[in-house]
Amino acid sequence: MKSYGRQELTSPQNPLLRALWRALREGEATPEGAIAVEGPRLVEEALRSSVEVAAVVAARSAEARLAKLEALANGRLQSYVVPDRVFRTLADTETPQGIAALVRLPQRKLEATLAQPRALVLGLVGVQDPGNLGTILRSLEAFGGSACLLTHGTVSPFNPKAVRASAGSLFRVPVFHGLKLREILERCRDYSLETIGLAPGAGRELSQTDLRQPVALFIGQEGSGLPRETLAQLDTVAEIPLAAPVESLNAAMAATLALYEAARQRRS
Amino acid sequence: MKSYGRQELTSPQNPLLRALWRALREGEATPEGAIAVEGPRLVEEALRSSVEVAAVVAARSAEARLAKLEALANGRLQSYVVPDRVFRTLADTETPQGIAALVRLPQRKLEATLAQPRALVLGLVGVQDPGNLGTILRSLEAFGGSACLLTHGTVSPFNPKAVRASAGSLFRVPVFHGLKLREILERCRDYSLETIGLAPGAGRELSQTDLRQPVALFIGQEGSGLPRETLAQLDTVAEIPLAAPVESLNAAMAATLALYEAARQRRS
Numbered sequence: 452m453k454s455y456g457r458q459e460l461t462s463p464q465n466p467l468l469r470a471l472w473r474a475l476r477e478g479e480a481t482p483e484g485a486i487a488v489e490g491p492r493l494v495e496e497a498l499r500s501s502v503e504v505a506a507v508v509a510a511r512s513a514e515a516r517l518a519k520l521e522a523l524a525n526g527r528l529q530s531y532v533v534p535d536r537v538f539r540t541l542a543d544t545e546t547p548q549g550i551a552a553l554v555r556l557p558q559r560k561l562e563a564t565l566a567q568p569r570a571l572v573l574g575l576v577g578v579q580d581p582g583n584l585g586t587i588l589r590s591l592e593a594f595g596g597s598a599c600l601l602t603h604g605t606v607s608p609f610n611p612k613a614v615r616a617s618a619g620s621l622f623r624v625p626v627f628h629g630l631k632l633r634e635i636l637e638r639c640r641d642y643s644l645e646t647i648g649l650a651p652g653a654g655r656e657l658s659q660t661d662l663r664q665p666v667a668l669f670i671g672q673e674g675s676g677l678p679r680e681t682l683a684q685l686d687t688v689a690e691i692p693l694a695a696p697v698e699s700l701n702a703a704m705a706a707t708l709a710l711y712e713a714a715r716q717r718r719s
Numbered sequence: 720m721k722s723y724g725r726q727e728l729t730s731p732q733n734p735l736l737r738a739l740w741r742a743l744r745e746g747e748a749t750p751e752g753a754i755a756v757e758g759p760r761l762v763e764e765a766l767r768s769s770v771e772v773a774a775v776v777a778a779r780s781a782e783a784r785l786a787k788l789e790a791l792a793n794g795r796l797q798s799y800v801v802p803d804r805v806f807r808t809l810a811d812t813e814t815p816q817g818i819a820a821l822v823r824l825p826q827r828k829l830e831a832t833l834a835q836p837r838a839l840v841l842g843l844v845g846v847q848d849p850g851n852l853g854t855i856l857r858s859l860e861a862f863g864g865s866a867c868l869l870t871h872g873t874v875s876p877f878n879p880k881a882v883r884a885s886a887g888s889l890f891r892v893p894v895f896h897g898l899k900l901r902e903i904l905e906r907c908r909d910y911s912l913e914t915i916g917l918a919p920g921a922g923r924e925l926s927q928t929d930l931r932q933p934v935a936l937f938i939g940q941e942g943s944g945l946p947r948e949t950l951a952q953l954d955t956v957a958e959i960p961l962a963a964p965v966e967s968l969n970a971a972m973a974a975t976l977a978l979y980e981a982a983r984q985r986r987s
Binding site: 499586589590592593594595619620623656658691692693694696697700701703704707708711714715718719 | 767854857858860861862863887888891924926959960961962964965968969971972975976979982983986987
C-alpha cells in the first residue's frame with residue numbers, strides 16, 4: 452500500500468535524494484523507471500496528467516509551493532522537505548524554485564499507438580538537443596500526434612532540459628525511446644503507416660504529399676539531417692521548400708512544420 | 720581610406736577590444752553602429768553576405784582559422800591577434816573557437832521593404848528570448864519574408880545569442896528594432912499591408928486566412944502573447960488550432976508556422 456504525507460530529510464546521502472539527483476544529472480530514468488522533474492509548474496502538470504507522482508522533494512524555503520501541490524493532489528502525495536543547502540546540490544536549473552519530483556510515466560504499447568486509424572507518428576533519428584526534443588513533444592501534442600519514436604542515439608526524453616521544454620507534453624504523449632530504426636520501420640509496415648522522411652532537395656513538397664492517411668514522419672539530426680541510407684529505406688522523401696541561401700531549418704522547426712502540415716490537411 | 724592587414728594586440732584595454740567586449744556583453748550595437756559576432760562560421764557567413772566586416776579578432780591559438788577567413792576575404796580584412804587569455808575575457812559562448820568580429824549591417828529603409836509588391840512582414844511585440852528571435856529570423860529568410868519589425872521592449876537583435884541562432888540570417892534579412900507599435904501600424908496602413916495578429920481562441924484559422932496579399936503578421940511575448948489592446952488595433956486576428964490541453968506554442972514555433980503558411984499559400 453502506498454503511503455502519503457510529508458517527511459523531513461536532512462542527509463544528502465538519503466537513497467531517494469540520491470536517486471533523484473542521479474536522474475537529474477544523468478537525464479535517465481531511475482532503475483525503478485521514475486523520471487526526474489523540476490519546478491512547481493511541471494510537477495503541477497504531472498499531477499493534472501495521468502502520470503504517477505512518486506515523490507515530491509521541496510526545499511525548506513519552498514514549503515508554501517509544496518502546500519499548493521499537496522492541495523492539488525488532495526493530500527495523496529508523498530513529499531519530503533530538505534534544507535535549502537541540500538536542495539541546491541540537487542537542482543539542475545538556474546532558478547529551480549525549490550521543487551523537484553520523481554514521476555512514473557504510464558506504460559504504453561507501441562502497437563496500440565500504431566494501430567490508431569489515423570496514426571500520426573513522428574520518428575526522430577539522432578536528434579541531439581534536449582530543448583529541441585522537448586519542443587517537438589509539445590508540438591506533437593498540439594497537432595494531435597499519436598506517438599514519438601526515438602532511435603537509439605537520440606537524446607533521452609528524460610533529460611531535464613527535454614522534460615522542461617516539453618512543458619508537460621511528455622506526461623501525455625506516448626514516447627518510445629532506444630529503438631532500432633529497422634524495428635521502427637518494420638512496425639510501421641506491419642501497421643500500414645507510410646514512412647516519410649524530411650530532407651532538403653527531395654524535389655517533392657511536403658504540402659503536396661498526402662498526410663491524411665496513417666503516416667510516420669522522420670526527422671534527422673541537427674546539422675546532418677537524415678542519413679542517405681535511412682532515406683533509402685523510407686517510402687517517400689519530401690521537403691519543405693526554403694529560400695536560398697538557407698539550406699535547412701532547426702530540427703524542432705522542421706518537425707513542428709511537418710506536424711502542422713499533417714494537422715492542416717486532416718482538418719480540410 | 721580603409722586599411723587591411725593583421726595586427727597584434729596585447730592589452731585588454733585596447734579601445735577596439737573594449738568596444739567588442741561591451742557589444743558582446745550588452746548585446747547592443749557599438750556607438751559606431753557595429754555589432755559583435757562570435758565564432759568562425761558566423762564570421763564566414765558575414766563575409767559571404769553584404770555586411771561590412773569592420774574587424775576580426777582572433778586568439779593566438781586560432782590563427783589557422785583566421786588565415787582561412789583572410790583568404791575568404793581575399794586579404795580585404797582588418798584583423799587582430801590577441802593572447803588566448805585576453806580572448807577568453809571577451810568570449811560569450813561556451814566554445815568560442817577563438818574568433819570574434821565587429822560587423823556593420825547594411826542601412827535599410829523600412830519604407831522600401833513595406834513597398835514590396837508581395838510584402839511579408841513579421842512584427843514581434845515583446846519577444847524576450849534571444850534564441851527565439853534568432854530562430855525566427857532564420858525562418859523569416861527561409862520563407863521569403865521581407866522584414867522583421869521589433870517593438871521597443873523586444874530583445875535586441877544584436878544579442879550574441881540571437882545573432883548565433885539566426886545562423887547568418889541577421890546579415891541578410893532587414894530587421895528594424897526599437898519601433899513603437901503605433902508607428903509600425905501606421906506604416907503598414909500607409910503601404911496597404913493587412914495586419915494580422917496570432918492569438919489562441921481567435922476563432923478564425925490562419926490557414927483559412929488569405930496571406931497571399933501584402934501582410935504583416937504579429938507575434939506576442941512568450942507566455943502572455945499579444946496584449947488585448949494590441950489585438951484590438953489589428954485588422955484581423957487568427958489562430959493556429961491546437962489540441963487541448965496545449966494552449967500555446969513556443970513563440971518561435973508560432974512565427975515559423977505563420978511564415979510557412981504564408982509561403983505555402985503563395986506557392987499554390
